[in-house]
Amino acid sequence: MSDSNSSAHHLSLLLYSSSRLLIQQFQIRLNELNLTYPQYLVMSVLWEEDGLLVNKIGQKLHLDSGTLTPLLKKLESMNFVKRNRSESDERTVAIQLTYPGKSLQVKVLELLKPLEENFSEIENPELSTLNHSIKSLLERIESSKNRN
Amino acid sequence: MSDSNSSAHHLSLLLYSSSRLLIQQFQIRLNELNLTYPQYLVMSVLWEEDGLLVNKIGQKLHLDSGTLTPLLKKLESMNFVKRNRSESDERTVAIQLTYPGKSLQVKVLELLKPLEENFSEIENPELSTLNHSIKSLLERIESSKNRN
DNA sequence: TCAATTTAAATTGTATCAAATCTAATCATC
DNA sequence: GATGATTAGATTTGATACAATTTAAATTGA
Incomplete structure (x- = not known):
């Protein structure tokens, strides 16, 4: 092969x-x-920018409502987010962090510190080359998607 | 972030x-x-080497029996493989390609040709660097797993 | 205007994944 | 050779992924 x-x-x-x-x-x-990894990713996106629409979260993570709707309901049941249908456009749902949801960030960062430290051992140039290559691959795949 | x-x-x-x-x-x-992608991967492994144990397939794809058992049963129901419990060690199950399973390879290769051709546009040095980086990353993760 | 189209989420159905547990077979070692 | 530990698969369970369809709301264009 x-x-x-x-x-x-x-x-x-x-x-x-x-x-x-x-x-x-x-x-x-x-x-x-x-927390599951996808749940952590969604929380990370919200820690960057609170109040995003389901749609927008999906764009950032390349996930659709079929995956996100149940995941967000789970996060809501854990009291980390609230799902609010917007008044201006009743089709959309905005996701707001709760206080426990915001507080979670520090705990997660602390928890993941050892993992990040492992990674800092990798030579930085190599890592940034890898990041760059994968990112350009990702863009390549996305643009070829639109052609098919 | x-x-x-x-x-x-x-x-x-x-x-x-x-x-x-x-x-x-x-x-x-x-x-x-x-065919699903994981099913295709399992078939690819078998096209490389027929008669592998479930165990061995799992090592090559980093999948365990929880994933492979139902997947292999599905491939068997599609008549692409046969699952045979070995006589020498009754715990193990060897996976044999059927004739349709072997014939499938040519069809799949033909089907995926356009995708492979898209990829050949990427400069070869860049692609092989990417492959090499990811592979060394993968080894790094695996070795760190054993330390934890 | 208002019917046709588009859009955002939700829902449905199929197929992974992986952790945890279970069962049966084999191994180790005394 | 009995027995405790290990191993290979199977099973169970919970949580994704994603295609396809549905529903409701918003937009558009004749």
């Missing part, structure tokens, strides 16, 4: 494997707060 | 997003054969 015609196959397998393994490392630590 | 202390967060999000997007590109094409 290392033909000249399997670069995409090879890369997809590497991305598939490495993302799941890295997410597992996050998950192990997040378990202490009963 | 672009602090000095969020490299792992940032990288995990990139891997999470890009892997799902790339897999979607595969999935779109695989739909024609009613």
Whole structure:
């Protein structure tokens, strides 16, 4: 399978494997707060900018309402967010952090510190090259999506 | 979230997003054969080496029996593989390709050709750097797993 | 205006994933 | 050779992913 015609196959397998393994490392630590990795991602997005529409969260994480609606309901049941249908446009739902939701950020950062420290061992140039390459790959995939 | 202390967060999000997007590109094409991406991966592993134990497939794809058992039963119901409990060690199950399972390879390769051709546009050095970086990242994660 | 289209979420159904537990078989070692 | 530990798969459970459909609201254009 290392033909000249399997670069995409090879890369997809590497991305598939490495993302799941890295997410597992996050998950192990997040378990202490009963948070899943996707829930943590949504909270991270909201810590950056509170009050986002479901739509907007989906764009940032490349997830649709089929995934987000139940996840956000779960976060609401855990009292980390509130879901409010906007008055100006009744189709949309804005997600607001609650006080416990805001407070969670410090705990999560503390919890994930060891993981981040492990990563700081990797030489910074290498890491930023990797980030850059994956980001440009991601853009490439997205733009090719629109062509098909 | 672009602090000095969020490299792992940032990288995990990139891997999470890009892997799902790339897999979607595969999935779109695989739909024609009613194959899912994980099913395709398992078939790929078997096309490389037939008769592997469930265990061995799991090692290659970083998946456990909780994922593989139902997936392999599905592939068996589609008549692409046969699951045989080994006589020498009754705990293990060897997975054999059927004739339709072997024949499927050519169809899949043909189906995925356009995707592979898209990828060949990316400069080869860049792609091989990316592959190499992710692979070393993957090894890093795996070795750190054993330390924790 | 108002019917047709578009949009945002929610819902439904199928297929993963992974942790935890269970069962049966094998191994180790005395 | 009995027995405690280990191993391979299977099963169970909870939480995603995502395509497809539905519903309600907003927008558009003749």
